[in-house]
Amino acid sequence: MNLIIDKLRDYPLAVVGALVFIGCVAVVFVRGDVVDDLLVQEAELIARIRTINDNVIDSNNLEQDVESLLGYVATIDARLFNRNERSINTAFFYSYEDKLDIIISNVSQLTDEDPALLKGGPNELSLHSGIVYEIRADGTFQQILEFMNEILKADALMRIANFEVYASTAQGAAPGTLSAKLRIVVLAEKN
């Protein structure tokens, strides 16, 4: 032991250097993870700042867009059918008789919804629902075509899903009179 101590006494500078080296290595070893942790933290913060910047860019003029969009939504909502107002809804379709000089023989509000608008359907609705009407109308080809066009142009939001047009078989029908069976889907308030 004394021999070693004697030897170390021969190299005091080397001993001091070795002690400093060991100390430095120990500190580097103990604090080695600090830099890695800080790098991870820095990367997370950079990503967060980037997201915030993207949000700022994306939200440019968003308030005006939202206000404008809410205006459209209010217009849509005002034009929705209420499925409980059956008489009003039915009268709406019969009103075309006077407008177009067409004979509407039947308007039926069906209880089943259009499967295309139900959950899993190709045009699934989540904020609205669809009411299906079956309408039978008689008139000339021109009148029926006009009726179909008016349905699309109506204030209420509706479209003809299916139709069947054929030569009228009604008694006393004038020659050239056609019958139309229309399946109309109307956008309505959510159930």
Place this chain on the structure above:
Amino acid sequence: MSRQRDIQPYWRPDFKIQSTLPDIKIVRTDFIINAIAIALMLIAAFTLLQSEYRAYSLHRSIASMVQSIGETEANNDQSLKESERFRKSAQSVVELQDFFRAPFTAHELLAELAQLKPTGLIFSRVMLSNAIIKQKGTDQTEAQAQMTYEINITGDARGLMVLTEFKAALQASPSLNPDGFEVAVDESMQQRNAKTGITPFRVSILLTPVPSATQSKGGEG
């Protein structure tokens, strides 16, 4: 660096005791040991300092970023709320588009068929129907519900050439060949009435959606 040695008891060195002899190497052992020790110390110290400086810089950078985020947090929350309001409002408009999604409108289809009808062909019934099918996209993702449409026309034809002409007109009509659909036109005939020369016919037009890559609905929240 000079080294203290024991006082030499002899009046001249005993060359048999090597430790008492002077160090005559070109580079002295003392120098090598000290140089290595100092070099290692410097390397370790430099590494430590570099690491600590890096940590210090990162601390400062992180503190600056945290402060910056803190200052913009309120605006960001407001933007996110606006974005959520926009998304919800847009959903209503998207549903409206979905509701009206169809390859053609009924009255336009009927008018188009009437326009394409050649003289010598009489329609007795025109019918549009639709059905829902489940179809996988080209990327073989989960099958999605899609609409198929079928138009059936029945009537009487004065001669088969008129029917062929009508079929060709249907196939060539842009309105009856909407984008994203495969169109198949098929005709069938009943026996010709020998007295009148009229052949009852039925033309069927089937529109099937073309499989496409799946598209995600809406954007990120």
